[in-house]
Amino acid sequence: MTSSASSPTQPPTLTLDDDEPQGPPTWLPLTAVATTLVLWASAFVGIRHLGESVPPGALSLSRLLIMALALLVLMKGRLPRLPSRREWPLVLVGGASWFGLYNLALNESERRIDAGTAALIIQIGPILTALFATFFLGERLTKWLLVGMAVGFTGVVIIGRASSQGENGDLVGVLLSVVAAVTFAVGVLTQKKLLSGMKVLDMTFWYAVVGAAVCLPWAGQTVSVLSDASADTWWWIVYLGIFPSAIAFSTWTYALSHADAGKFAQSTFLVPFITSLMAWLLLDEVPPAMAFLGGGLCIAGVLVARRRARP
Secondary structure (H helix, E strand, O other), rough: EEEEEEEEEEEOOOOOOOOOOOOOHHHHHHHHHHHHHHHHHHOOOOHHHOOOOOOOHHHHHHHHHHHHHHHHHHOOOOOOOOOOOOOOOOHHHHHHHHHHHHHHHHHHOOOOOOOOHHHHHHHHHHHHHHHHHHOOOOOOOOHHHHHHHHHHHHHHHHHHHHHHHHHOOOOHHHHHHHHHHHHHHHHHHHHHHHHOOOOOHHHHHHHHHHHHOOOOHHHHHHHHHOOOOOHHHHHHHHHHHHHHHHHHHHHHHHHHHHHHHHHHHHHHHHHHHHHHHHHHHHHOOOOOHHHHHHHHHHHHHHHHHOOOOOO
């Protein structure tokens, strides 16, 4: 949802590598947003489905390698530009956190808690991004950010309590989803610093490569798992590497570059609810009732944290 490697929360406004025609029909950006949300939501369901058969390390490594290959295809034969000496530290930190550790933490988390609950917890990512930006990017720490953090983390506590008492979850799984949200926030900060000089697909490709390098200790496990994997398992791994990762990132970028980024950014709050619907239909599972209350507080916390003081 990674990350996504692509993650089901909002990145900053980006521009595509290739020039796009100006002023596309309104329905095109809307379609791109809808596609992105559904693909991001499906990533949580796919990870949960594979949790019993594919260990976190093997799933992370295989997904990231497929993602890197898919990005090369999207570049239409163009080789990605190597990061400069000044860009490499940010690429290493961003790729290791957002694409490497994020995937490992989320994959293990979803072996313990349901997909919808994990998607709800990841919603605190933007709050953490704003908090870290006050320390590392010099942005102002506002009272709204502090209030939003209090509300959002109250939601996490409620989700943790609900999940620890449910038959399909535990507290460790909740904490691992929080770790995933933290690594997402670190990755977004590095992305903000890099996008002024790097193209989106180049940066994403190198993030995927670095993330895959972090997962190399599980290379032997990956070969062993994939050699005995069923067709269904292969299909889901390929799907996760191509659609929620490489393609969803591109459709989201297209939408933000052709429409109101602020309005579309709010739409990412639909991801947990789309995830829960898909998990109910495909996996026959739903989050505990109290998890929805906690998730609502997580989302409310993000909205409050984004408020700006009147001039």
